[in-house]
Amino acid sequence: MITLISSDKRKFHVLEEVANQSLTIRDVIEDRRGRRRADRIILVTNINSKIPEKVIVYWLRHFLMPEEIAHASMSHKKAEKLKKWEAKFFDTDIDTLNDLILAADSLDIPSLFDGACEKVSDILKNRSAEEVGEISKIENEFTHEEEEEEIPSENAWVWRNEFA
C-alpha cells in the first residue's frame, strides 16, 4: 500500500499495483524498494484532494481493465463500455480538467493526460478567442497594435467568430 498526500494534507491509500499506472510513482517505488514504510508516502503537492480522488477512481476503473488487455483482446462490447465510462468521467468542468491534466502530467499517466487534453480540445472547438479567454480566465495581454501586427489578417474572424 502506498500513500498519496494532496496539497490540502488529505491522505489517500492506494494499492501499489493500482498506483503503478503512474509512471512517476512506479519509478519512485522502484527506487525506494525495501526501504522504510515512510518512504511509501508520496506528496502530490500541486493538486487538491478532489483530484487524487478522481485520479484514483480513474486508476481503479483502468486497473480492472489493464490497458494492454484493453487494446489487444478487449471485446467490442467492453471497449464500448469503457469508452462510455470515460466520456462520463471527463464530462466535468474545465477547471477540474485543467487540474487533471496537471496531475496526469506530473504523475505521468499517459492515458489520463490524453483523455483530459482531448476533452479540453473538444471544449475549445468552435469558440472565439474571446470566449476561450473568458472560460480560461486568461488575460489577453496583446496590445491593440500587437494584435494588428501579429494577427494581421485574421484578427476579426478569430476574435468574433463572425459570420459574413
Next chain:
Amino acid sequence: MAAWSDLTFDALEHITSLLSFSDRYRFGAVCKNWRSVSKGTQHPPAPQLPWLVLEEESETRKRKFYSLSEDKHYSIEIPELYGRYICGSSHGWLFAVDIKISGIIINPFTRKYYELPPLPAYHKNVDVTTLIENVPSDCMERPRGFTFKEMQTAIVFKAILSHDPDEMSDFTIMILFGQMHSPAFWRPGDSSWTVVDGPKCAMEDVLYFQENFYIISAMNVLYVVDFEPEPKLIEVGPQICPEICLEGCALQRYLIDFNENMILIERFSLSVGNELPITHGFNMIEPNLEEDCLYEWYDIDDYAIFLGRNSAIFVDSSDVPECKKNAIYFTHITESVSPVEFGFHDLGVYDITDKRINTFYSVGVFPPRVDSPVWFTPNSS
C-alpha cells in the same frame, strides 16, 4: 485550484495538436504563451474538411471563405487578393489573376506570396485591353468585348503547384491557359512563363504525381511533361477509350493522386433544354503506368475526394466524422462564356455507393454567385 496558465508546454502542445486549423488560430490569439505554442508546434492541425474560397465581398473587398466542417463563413482581409480571381489551389496556396492578367500565388494565412511574370497570351486574337471591367445588369447596349469574369476560365483554367513553396523553394507552377487549356510553367527565378509544346487539342486537368506532371486531354489521352531539352508533352500509359457522350451530355476529366495511385475521374453532366448542365455521375479509372493497363475503381472505402479547380484533395472520413465516406465532393467549373448570371447550380456530393447526389451545404447558405468556388486546405506552417 490550478490556473489555466499553469498548463505545461507539453499539455498545451498536445491540446493544439487536437485542434483544427481555425480552432488553433483562435487558440493562439488567447495569450502570448498560447500563441507561441500554436505557432511553434510541429504537429499538423487536426484534419478538417477543405474550405471553399468564394468571391470577395463587394463593399469591404474582404475575401470570403466557407469552412465546410464548421458550416461557417469567414471574411478575411487579404489586400493581395483584391479584384482577383482564384484559378487554382495547392498545398494551402492560391493562384490568383487580376484584370490585367497578372498572376500571383499566395498563402492567405502566412501572407507569403510570389508575384508572377505576365501570363502567356490566352488568345492570339484577343488583346488584354479588350477585356471590359463589368457590364451593368441594366445596361441596354452591351459594350464590345468580354468581361474578365466571362473570360477567366479561358485565361487560366487551372493552376497547380508541385510542392508547398514553404517546404521547397525549388517548386514549379503548372497552368492550363488559353482557349485550349495549353500547359505552361514557371519556376522561381524564371523571367517568363515557358509554354509546353504539345498537340493542339484541349487539355482538361493537370496532376503532379511521383515527381512528374501529367496532363489529360479531352480526347482521353494521358501525357507526361518532358522538360528537357525543349519542354513538350509525351503520350504515356495505356490507351484509354474515350467515353461516348450522348447529345446533351458533357464530360469533365480530373486527375488525382489517391494514396499514390493515379486515378482518372470522369464527371458526367446532363443538360435539359437550355439549362446549364448538372452533374449526374462519376467514373473512376486507374491508368497504371507500370503495368501499362487500366483498372476500374468501384469504391474508395472510407475516403472522400474533393474536385474542382484545385489540386484534387482526398480526406479519410475516419479522421473527420462530418465527412461522407466513399464520396466525391464537387464544385462547378464555369466554362461557358455567358453573360447570364447563374448561381451555385452544380455543387454537391456524390455517394459512390448508392450513386446519389446531395448538397453539402446548409440550405440557404449560398447566395447565387458567378465565381466557381475552389477547394482549399488552409495551412499556416
